[in-house]
Amino acid sequence: MEEIKSLYIHFPFCRHLCNYCDFYKSIKEDEAQLEEFESLFSQMSKKHQEILTDNNATLKKLETLYIGGGTPSLWGIEGAKFLGKWMEENNISFCEKNEFTLEVNPGAWTKDGLEAWRNIGVNRYSLGIQSLDSNFLKIIDRVHNVDDVHNTLTFFKEGQYNFSVDFMIGLPFSKKYNRDIISELTEILTYNPSHISLYILTVPKHYKYFQDLPDDEWISDEYTKVAQFLSINGFEHYEVSNFAKRSKASEHNLNYWRMRSVAALGPSATGLIQNTRYRYKWKTKDAQVVEERLSEDEYQIEKLYMNLRSSVGFPIKDQYWGDLSEYVQKLKKDGLAMVGVNKFTLTSRGFLILDSIMDEIFKISK
Structure with a gap:
């Protein structure tokens, strides 16, 4: 029997729907939505056990758990209680060495909420910063402002949390306004993140600022400058979009790149059971999956x-x-x-x- 040691959970709510993001999510308006989500999650959990049994797999001791979204930090204290109880009821625990990541957006967290997550084992945080320039935050329709960003970074630095920062390059009007990505990252490094994810903005042709995106030469130059800068500052470029200090690479994401099994729960979440080459993606409204068996090719x-x-x-x-x-x-x-x-x-x-x-x-x- 295959023992799966990584789990991804998708939390599908945000404060605001940014104009570029294509992850499945909706706006969190009231607590009733959370109750519906938690009910759906419980139904998915039962179906998931059937999937594991059918593929001769089990999920018991976790090496990595990643809660993404959406904006999981909005789940708050009640979310930490719910997940802690769910893990206990399903006899799911952590290996002695483990990585438990929670995604957090500036302006979408509370100190008590983060403390509750820390109490159930979260030991790594991924902060959705994207830019330190207020003009670009507005262009990509982020709901947080620069003050929210600095307040969040200050909290995580002073609390000596282990955290990663998400940044984006190739943003609309970057060339026109001559965006200084190195200046932004220089400021980010003063907060001592252990990991930086750097994504090139990719959008469909109907995106409102599609004609205002920088050309490939600009993006290539921006990417290369960042890679060189972060290397000089002690970060290993260990994946296309990811840089980490020594022994701070994302173990959860490395499991995807190693093609290892990763279980998944939550609307639109995708899992893989490696031994049977079985991939499944959860539907968004009920506890059913779209199944795929990968051919050898x-x-x-x-x-x-x-x-x-x-x-x-x-x-x-x-x-x-x-x-x-x-x-x-x-x-x-x-x-x-x-x-x-x-x-x-x-x-x-x-x-x-x-x-x-x-x-x-x-x-x-x-």
Whole structure:
């Protein structure tokens, strides 16, 4: 029986719906919505046990638990009580070494609420900052302001919390207003985060500011400057969008990039049971899932992509993809990869052209 040691929970409420975000969520207006969500969560939990049983898997001792959204910090004290009781009733506990992450947005938390989450085991926080420039916060429709950001960062620094900061580049009007991303990050580092996630804004063509997005050259330059700056300041670029101080990488997210099993609960949450290649995505209104069995080709392609986008790396000689030695040496020569004894990993420059590298590997392996 496979023991799954990672769980993702999706909390689907926010104070405000930002104009760029495509995660499933709705505006939290009253406590009745939370009661409905918790009822749905309990129903999903029962269905989830059936899924685990059917795939000869179990969920008992967790190495990682990640609560994302949405804005999970809005769940507050009652949410911590609910989840603590749910874990107890379902005999779910933590391994001695574990990582329990809660996403927090500026202006959407209370001291008592965070204390309640800490009491049930949260030991890592992901703060949705996105920018320290008030103009860009307005452009991307964030409901918090710069004062909310600094108040949040000050609280987490003074409390010596282990926290990550989410930042975005490639924002609308960045080129026009000459956004100084390094200045913003310099200020962020004074608060001593252990981890920084840096996402390139990706939006559909109907996005209201689509025509105002910076060009690829600007984004590439912005990304490269950030990677160099954070490297100088002691952060390892261990995944396309993630930088961490020593031993502070997100263990939960590394499980995705290693293609390990991750269980999931909550509307739109997606889980994977690795041994049976079974992927499931929860529907948003009832306790039912959309199921998928990955074929061998689908699994191997996804494994290649997930491994290469992180420091997990990929074998130079692989049973499925063959001998990549010649191509890997070319990548190394071009400064796009670092080569070890049996595997290779991409550099920051390599991450930027990951899709092109994947295409080339497809050609070589045909």
